[in-house]
Amino acid sequence: MELVVNPPQQVFDQLIHWAAVTHGWGHMPYDYQFYAKGFDGYWFICMVDPSKDDSTNFVAGGSLARCTDGNGNPLYSIGLFYCQEEYRGQGYGKPVFKAMMDIVGEDNCVLMAAPDMSQKYADIFGFKEMPVYCHNKLIIVPSKMDFAEKISDEYITKNWTEVDPDQLNVYDKSVCFMDRKNRMQLWFSQHQVYTKVAFxxxxxxxxxxxxxxxxxxxxxxxxxxxxxxxxxxxxxxxVCKMIPDFETFELLLFRFPAINEGIEVMISQLCPIGSFTIRVANRTQFTRKLLESRDEVVYSVACTTHGFV
Structure with missing residues (x-):
């Protein structure tokens, strides 16, 4: 097996396919280029089988990105760490994770750990700084949602293209305490991405x-x-009404901090009994310093691969 960095697109496509089929992780092929363009640094590190071509050679891999926190310090994030089922237990994931942590060095790093892996990441890899609460996964069946004709006279929504980017960035920073203006504008502009802003x-x-x-x-x-x-x-x-053939999609997925009490109110108004499920999804863990955010207003985090708020 061979350790490679930033291999061709086809290798990334293998990863997101198998991660979706076996674990339900949601991605698109364009994510590879988005991570490379949207972050200050990006590394897709993986083990491949050199005897196979780029459409079938993926063994294990992970995604590492670097941005800047609210104090101007480097912040790394690890996501999409995955090993093909047939290769598990053979040590192929270890060199991938080591290579990522070697790049991180002494800087702060964050990941969203599955509940059964949380303690391992803390004890072995030093991801010990974390909030007292987990993030939950809300799964809704779109065809069963109940949208009211009239909701409120107090608020209006606009398409993101109608909103001053600087004003939107000020609001975004009030939630995550980081400047993500360029990254989020790029995110909004991806294919089949729908965004509205409330005023x-x-x-x-x-x-x-x-x-x-x-x-x-x-x-x-x-x-x-x-x-x-x-x-x-x-x-x-x-936003749901913007999406063509919304009711034909299988699932609508959220990842939200457990301290958000408003999510239950929202669900009660839009989701009849039997149309949704909630379960524990992840634990957000840092190596050096827990970064704060206004999690009480977070109904779903941005990009669970490289985002925690």
Whole structure:
């Protein structure tokens, strides 16, 4: 087997296909180029079988990105760490993770760990700084959602292209405490990505919601921020109505911090009993310093591969 960095697109496509089929992770092929363009640094590190071509050679791999935190310090993130089922238990993932951590060095790094892997990442790899709560996964069946004709007179929503990018960035920074302007503008512009921004009567931004189409005929909400449940209902309703043939998608997926109490109010207004499930999904873990965010307004995080808020 051979360790490679930033191999051809076909190798990345193998990873996201098998990760979706076996674990339900939602991605699209364009994510590879988005990570490379949207972050200050990006490394797709993987083990491949050199005896096979680029459409069948993936063995194990992971995605490492670097951005800047709110204090101007480097922040690395690890995601999409995955090994083909037939190669598990043979040590192929270890050199991948080591290569990523060698790049991270002494800087801060974050990942979203599966519950059964959380302690291992803390004990062995030093991802010990974490909030006291987990992130949950909300899974909704789109065809069973119930959208009201009239929701609120207090808020309006606009397409992201109608909103001043600087004003939207100020709001985004108020939630995540980082400057993600260029990255988020690029994110909104990807294929089959739908975004609306909510305003109150004084033209203050009250939240925004992005939903994108991912593999296996699913939709992922990332990100989704709202200052209160009423805004959340308005935003989610309006974005869902933007999506062609919305009711034909298999699932609508959210990843939200467990401390967000507004999510239950939103669900009660849009999702009849039997149309949704909630389960524990991940634990956000850092190596050096836990970075704060306004998680009480986060209804779904941005890009769970390289985002924690």
């Amino acid at each position: 109150d009567s004084k033209q203050n931004i009250m939240g925004y919601c992005t939903i994108r189409v991912v593999n296996l005929n699913r939709l992922v909400v990332d990100p989704f921020y709202a200052e209160n449940p009423e805004v959340a209902v308005q935003l989610l309703t309006d």
